[in-house]
Amino acid sequence: MLFMQNGMTPLHLAVWHSIRSDNHATVKTLLEYNADCSAEDDEGMTPIKHISKGPGREKLQELLHRHLEEQRKRRALEACGEAKAKMDELEKELSNIVGLHDLKVQLRKWAKGMLLDERRRSLGLKVGARRPPHMAFLGNPGTGKTMVARVLGKLLHMVGILPTDKVTEVQRTDLVGEFVGHTGPKTRRKIQEAEGGILFVDEAYRLIPMQKSDDKDYGLEALEEIMSVMDSGKIVVIFAGYSEPMKRVIGSNEGFSRRVTKFFQFSDFNPEELAEILHIKMNNQTEQSLLYGFKLHSSCSLDAIARLIEKETTEKQRKEMNGGLVDPLLVNAREYLDLRLSFDCIDADELQTITLEDLEAGIRLFS
Structure with a gap:
């Protein structure tokens, strides 16, 4: 009972007994059932470390060392397979993001480094804990x-x-109160809600007044509350907003640039990228979506949709809406499909196929 309280595993106890009885049967049995040779007790001692040098103990040391090496190799192989599966999962997620090459490279670097750390640990290597950086996402809405x-x-x-x-x-409305003493508790509740994950502060520039005033702006108080917990390691904070106004946030607090170390620019989408987003959305409809079960006609190629978007929208429209243009376009197209079809239509394929004509009618509603 005393040993179990010291964090000893059954293998620790079997080794302790084997040293005194010169009988390795229990140790061998536990190893056959893959008892963990690298497990540490409360003093940081593995079963092998409990074997001091002495006559008759070489076989016991050799037995444990052999199994420890086999376990490390097995864990390394398992970790390698798991790491590849996780990278495949990440690549699947990234395949649904259009553009943003530099950001994707950074995400892959982070993922690979973190997964290699997992492998290092599986081999018994000591690796320092990584802390993900706080970030700023800069760009227009819909990017x-x-x-x-x-x-x-x-x-x-x-x-x-x-x-x-x-x-x-x-x-801002989720963080900032309307009177003195209201903002701090309101912001802290949101921070507490985000603990263990990411706090995404959208339109973060709205926390900073455009002009200095004698009155204290409560948005500054909210930002200070967020800044106060960014060194805790409990959350990752991402500040997002238009590139130019975000300069107010960056310059508002001397600790901002020290804490927010990664800045990513989200560029506006061109017609080709918007066409790609449209294809991705059509291929990933959920059962709750208005477009679930629908598909694009073969004439709706990426090039054809890109030409249509470039022809029927202005650069200003695309810049203001970006990816936000795609969902209403598809909804409009489906509504036009319903208007175009007659009740006599019995072709199941035609009933659920959006054509280039439907997309053209849908996009013209933006004009």
Whole structure:
């Protein structure tokens, strides 16, 4: 009972007994059932470390060393397979993100480094804990900032850096109160809600007033509350917003640039990228979606849709909407399909196929 309280495993106890009785039968039996040779007791001692040098103990040491090496090799192979499966899962998530080459490279680097750390640990190597950086996502609405934050949450949870994959999305109204003493508790509740995951502060520049005033702006108080917990390691914070206004946030607090070390620019989508987003959305419809079960006609190639978008929308429209243009376009196209079909139509394929004509009619509603 005393040994179990010291964190000793059955293998620790069997080794202790074997040293005194010169009988290795129990140790051999436990090893046959894959008892962990690298397990440590409360003093950081593995079963092997309990064997001091002495006559008749070489066989016991050799037995444990052999099994320890076999376990390390087996764990390394298992870790390698798991790492490959996790990287495949990440690549699947990244395949649904259009553009953002530099960010994808960074995500792959983080994932690979973290998974290699897992492998190092499986080999019994000592590796320092990684702490993911706080980030700023800069760009116009509809460029994929929120979606990337969700992928990042899955990644950091997948490799064990964060205990959950949740992304808590907040804006100024979720953080800032209307009177003195209201903002602090309100912000702290959101921070507590985000613990273990990512706090995604959208339109973060709204926390900083455009002009200095004698009155204290409560947005600054909310930002200070967030900054106060960014060194705790309990959450990852992502500040998002338009590139130019975000400079106010960066310059508002001397500790901001020290804590937020990764800045990513989300560029506006061109017609080709918007066509790719449309294809991805059509191939990933859920049962709750209005477009579930529908498909694109063979004439709706990437090139054809890109030409249509370039012809029927202005650069200003595309810049203002970006990826946000795609969902209403598809909804409009389906509504036009319903208008175009007659009740006499009995062709199941035709009933659920969106044509280039439908997309053209849908996009013209933006004009």
